[in-house]
Amino acid sequence: xxVHTGRHFLQIPGPTNVxxxxxxxxxxxxxxxxxxxxxxxxLHVIAAMQRVFRTKQPVIIYPSSGTGAWEAxxxxxxxxxxxxxxxxxxxxxxxxxxxxxxxKLDIDFVPGDWRHGADLAEIEKRLAADKSHAIKAVMIxxxxxxxxxxTHPQDVRKIMDRVKHPALxxxxxxxxxxxxxxxxxxxxxxxxxxxxxxxxxxxxxxxFNAVSDKALAASKTNSSFxxxxxxxEIIAANKLGSWxxxxxxxxxxxxxxxxxxLEEEGLDNVFARHKRHGAAARAAVKAWGLETVxxxxxxHSPALTAVLMPEGHDADKFRKVVLENFDMSLGTGLNKWxxxxxxxxxxxxxxxxxxxxxxxxxEMGLELAKVPHRAGGVMAAMDVLTGKSVVPMTKAAVA
Numbered sequence: 001x002x003v004h005t006g007r008h009f010l011q012i013p014g015p016t017n018v019x020x021x022x023x024x025x026x027x028x029x030x031x032x033x034x035x036x037x038x039x040x041x042x043l044h045v046i047a048a049m050q051r052v053f054r055t056k057q058p059v060i061i062y063p064s065s066g067t068g069a070w071e072a073x074x075x076x077x078x079x080x081x082x083x084x085x086x087x088x089x090x091x092x093x094x095x096x097x098x099x100x101x102x103x104k105l106d107i108d109f110v111p112g113d114w115r116h117g118a119d120l121a122e123i124e125k126r127l128a129a130d131k132s133h134a135i136k137a138v139m140i141x142x143x144x145x146x147x148x149x150x151t152h153p154q155d156v157r158k159i160m161d162r163v164k165h166p167a168l169x170x171x172x173x174x175x176x177x178x179x180x181x182x183x184x185x186x187x188x189x190x191x192x193x194x195x196x197x198x199x200x201x202x203x204x205x206x207x208f209n210a211v212s213d214k215a216l217a218a219s220k221t222n223s224s225f226x227x228x229x230x231x232x233e234i235i236a237a238n239k240l241g242s243w244x245x246x247x248x249x250x251x252x253x254x255x256x257x258x259x260x261x262l263e264e265e266g267l268d269n270v271f272a273r274h275k276r277h278g279a280a281a282r283a284a285v286k287a288w289g290l291e292t293v294x295x296x297x298x299x300h301s302p303a304l305t306a307v308l309m310p311e312g313h314d315a316d317k318f319r320k321v322v323l324e325n326f327d328m329s330l331g332t333g334l335n336k337w338x339x340x341x342x343x344x345x346x347x348x349x350x351x352x353x354x355x356x357x358x359x360x361x362x363e364m365g366l367e368l369a370k371v372p373h374r375a376g377g378v379m380a381a382m383d384v385l386t387g388k389s390v391v392p393m394t395k396a397a398v399a
Contacts, residue, residue, distance in 0.1 A: 002324055009328035011358045013145050013304035014175055015197035015204050016348035018254075022201055025257035026250045033249055039241030045252050046238055048259040052177065052200075052267070053192055053210040055184035058235050061255075062207040063248040066174040066195030069207030070099055072229035073170050073191045076209075076219040080104040082136045085126060085167070087118035091146035091334040096139065096172060103224075108135065114336060117144070117151035117299040120159060128163045137168040137190075143176035145198075146334040148292065148306035148343065149299045150180065157188040168215055174198060177208075178262060179274045179303040179347050190215040196251065199270075199303065201258045201348045205251050261349075274302035277346040277355050280384040281305040284359045284377035288366065293341055303347040304331070308340065310372050315342045322365035328358065352385050 010017050031038045049059040062068050078084065083106040086097050093112075100107055110122045118140050127135065138160065140151050153171045160169060168190040173182055177192075178199025184192050189212065196206035211219075211231060219231050233244045262270055278300060285292050285307050293306035309315045316339050319330045331343030344362065346355055359378050366373045383389040 002327075004327035006327070009326070009354075009358060009361060011345045011361075012329050012331040013198070013343055013345035013347055014195075016199075016201060016345065017350070018203055019201055019258075019261060019349040021261060022254045022257050026203075026254045028250060028253050031249050033247055034242065038249065041249075041252055041256065042238065042241030042243070042247070045255045045259070046241075048256065048263075049208060049210075052259055052262065053184040053194075053208075054182065054186065055192075055210050057185065057213065058211055058216070058231070058238070060209040060211065060231055060234050060238075061247070061252070062209075062229070063205065063246075063251070064207035065204055066172070066193060066207055067095075067099070068229070069174075069193045069195065069209055070096055070172065072207070072209050072226075072231070073193050074100060074103055074105070075224045075226040075229050076211075076231050077168060077170075077191065077215055077222055078103070078105060078136060079222055079224050081106060083108065083134045084137045084139055085110065085123065085135050086139045087123060087141075087151065088112040088114075089116070089118055089141050089147065089149060089151060090114050090144035091337075092144060092172065092174070093141045094335065096141065100139070114147050115149065115293055115295050117149050117296075118156070120155055123156065124159045124163060127160060127165045127167070130165065133166055135165070135167045137170050138165075139170045140172070142171050142173040142182070143180055143301050143303055145175040145304065145343075146306075146337065147294065148301040148304045149294045150176075150301050151299075153189055154183070154187040161188070168218060175303055175347065178267075178270065180301075181271050184210045184212075188212075190218075196255065196258075199348055200255065201261065202251060202254045205248055206255060271302070273350075274347065276385065277350065277352075278302035278305060280355060280381040281344055281346055281359065283384045283389070284362070284381040287377040287380035288363070288373040290373060293337070303345070305344045305346070306331075306333075306337075306341050307344065309342070313369075313371050314339050318342060318365060318369045318371055321369040322361055325368060326361040326364065328361045328365075330362070355385070356382065 192210040196202035197204040333341040
């Protein structure tokens, strides 16, 4: 076994690095979740998450993963047989579809090539053709973590408004919230789904729904069975800073600290930092002569960069070389991309030097694994970070 010194580099796109401040905040004695001290904490984190989602509407916090928050979005608003429009953008859009199928929803799935965001023209075509308004919800993934491609929810909302379609707009922003611009209210989103382990810089374990008045109205008339996920019960308890079941108390301490860190930096500065790091990572990929999965600049994710391996080279073997030699974890390819791509996470608690170390590890790994590439990726990224070069925002950084 190789003995490594220093800290492990966790450069997957989630779960992300947890800051020491957040770890220390979690290190608290167990709190009486029915007492006044906890009520103060509960009210604080609910208000904090409203600021992060940029909403005045309720934010429901579950002791769950993002998958639980997906399920909550469905069972509160939709019933078996309801028709929904979804878009194939990658593994997580596909998994959400699989979950919807288990609830026997009628799914109209817009196909995609896993190298772009959602096909907006096709979404508009299908919504415009739905004269009877059979489609009850449009469900999209904001930041597709399996591909590094973004679908911009505000663009989908503009389409829905243009064709005057009354469906709910549901958005998975599990890896978008806290790393990409997000406006639940201003963009007209009805249900936002998020998780704690990405841009919020927490361990896994908290799921979130931000919900509009329209979504709440749908939940009151929806007959689907639900208990644990029921918005109404939770919102009623939340008014007093409580939950109808035992909440993840220590993770709520962590959430309070994580949001404090985001707000100290300033959310707009957080978003700008992620954009800089995404641009620098793509510059490195281009200099190496490799290709990003994301093709169009409009679709590039600021939170991660997915990189295609040259033909005949296995991405997981390359990742193994990097892990064994440099104690750095890179994201694996998922589903159809298994063995074909690796993913560089630059999301959450991250800075310029951490990115440079990450890219140096990738470049050294490419050399050790004998993957065909050109030298100079690290220098190209450095030029972006120091302002020496500017990456044009037209097409993807491809060889």
